[in-house]
Amino acid sequence: MKWTSYAYYNGDRYKAAANYSLIKLANQENGGIQDSLYILTPDKFDQQFTDPKTMPVNLNDTWNDIDAWNVHLTHSYELGQWSEELENPEDSATVYDKFTSIASIFNSIDFESYDHMFRMDKGADMSNGRDFYHNHFINSDFTQDSLSYSRLSAYAGIRVNEGFSRWSQFGLSAFIGYERQSYTQMVDSTELDFIDRKHVSNSVFIGGQLSRHQSSILTFDITGKVGISGDKVGDVDINGVIQTVIPFGKRDSLIVNASGYFRNQQVPYMTKHYFSNHFRWSEDFDPEQRLRLKGTIAYPRTGTSISGGFEHINNYHYFSAEDFKPRQYGEQLDIFSLQIDQKLRWRAINFNNRLLLQKTTDENVLS
Numbered sequence: 001m002k003w004t005s006y007a008y009y010n011g012d013r014y015k016a017a018a019n020y021s022l023i024k025l026a027n028q029e030n031g032g033i034q035d036s037l038y039i040l041t042p043d044k045f046d047q048q049f050t051d052p053k054t055m056p057v058n059l060n061d062t063w064n065d066i067d068a069w070n071v072h073l074t075h076s077y078e079l080g081q082w083s084e085e086l087e088n089p090e091d092s093a094t095v096y097d098k099f100t101s102i103a104s105i106f107n108s109i110d111f112e113s114y115d116h117m118f119r120m121d122k123g124a125d126m127s128n129g130r131d132f133y134h135n136h137f138i139n140s141d142f143t144q145d146s147l148s149y150s151r152l153s154a155y156a157g158i159r160v161n162e163g164f165s166r167w168s169q170f171g172l173s174a175f176i177g178y179e180r181q182s183y184t185q186m187v188d189s190t191e192l193d194f195i196d197r198k199h200v201s202n203s204v205f206i207g208g209q210l211s212r213h214q215s216s217i218l219t220f221d222i223t224g225k226v227g228i229s230g231d232k233v234g235d236v237d238i239n240g241v242i243q244t245v246i247p248f249g250k251r252d253s254l255i256v257n258a259s260g261y262f263r264n265q266q267v268p269y270m271t272k273h274y275f276s277n278h279f280r281w282s283e284d285f286d287p288e289q290r291l292r293l294k295g296t297i298a299y300p301r302t303g304t305s306i307s308g309g310f311e312h313i314n315n316y317h318y319f320s321a322e323d324f325k326p327r328q329y330g331e332q333l334d335i336f337s338l339q340i341d342q343k344l345r346w347r348a349i350n351f352n353n354r355l356l357l358q359k360t361t362d363e364n365v366l367s
Contacts, residue, residue: 018074071112109152115148122141179232
């Protein structure tokens with residue numbers, strides 16, 4: 001079930017927008033079929049599984065329940081001036097009042113909450129004695145793993161708007177923000193001394209944005225944010241995009257777009273510290289750094305675009321396919337990508353085609 005509501009107010013000086021979303025999911029898990037040979041070589045079995053629903057699976061009476069909701073509010077107050085404008089240049093008697101926004105004071109507030117429950121009833125493991133989960137740290141008969149997470153963030157800043165005069169060719173903003181994250185894990189009877197059942201993270205950020213959107217030749221948007229206090233001190237997030245239009249011939253043009261980001265971010269808390277009935281770990285990972293560059297050339301007349309990308313990752317963290325625990329790659333990882341998009345149309349039929357090629361320096365970690 002999902003329910004979403006929106007509301008907004010758009011005045012001359014004050015503007016506001018808010019939304020609320022509620023999600024409730026209950027997903028039954030089966031752990032996959034007990035033997036892939038049911039599909040690959042069905043002739044080897046006496047029983048023929050013509051209906052996929054009758055194939056033996058590893059888990060029964062197992063559920064993933066998720067309850068989530070979030071609320072978002074963003075509003076701003078415009079600073080500017082009123083002026084009289086001619087509604088009809090040929091009629092000087094017809095005038096109207098026009099408000100020109102010079103700067104804006106803005107504020108945004110976000111709150112989100114997630115509750116997750118993984119439950120297996122007694123006798124739910126149907127994997128024919130192979131023990132689908134190898135570990136049972138709390139109870140070997142049934143499982144009731146729970147986890148709660150919430151995040152509150154609030155940002156406030158001031159923005160000088162682009163285009164209010166012929167000298168204001170760029171938009172410029174500065175902001176400060178606060179973020180609070182709360183984690184609550186299940187009650188563990190073993191009383192682990194290396195993991196806190198409850199953890200609260202507080203961080204303060206500052207940042208800014210430089211942009212240009214009202215140009216037919218060159219537009220760009222550069223945003224940066226850095227953590228200056230709390231658990232995420234030293235976190236850096238810089239991203240930008242620049243685009244230009246290159247005309248040629250009488251009506252043709254090429255759209256050239258370049259984008260990229262640099263991030264230095266702490267590994268999420270739940271990736272470092274986690275415990276449940278079947279899994280538990282406590283790791284001390286280093287921050288992860290990512291540098292990504294991407295370029296795109298598009299030819300709108302034929303619906304063709306070609307993109308090339310490169311990403312360099314240091315201290316890449318991932319989940320191992322062997323024991324399903326988090327790992328950190330001790331070497332540098334590079335990713336190269338090439339993407340070709342082609343849109344075709346015949347009468348009322350449209351074909352959107354995409355070819356994506358990707359190569360990494362270690363395909364055992366990331367392919």
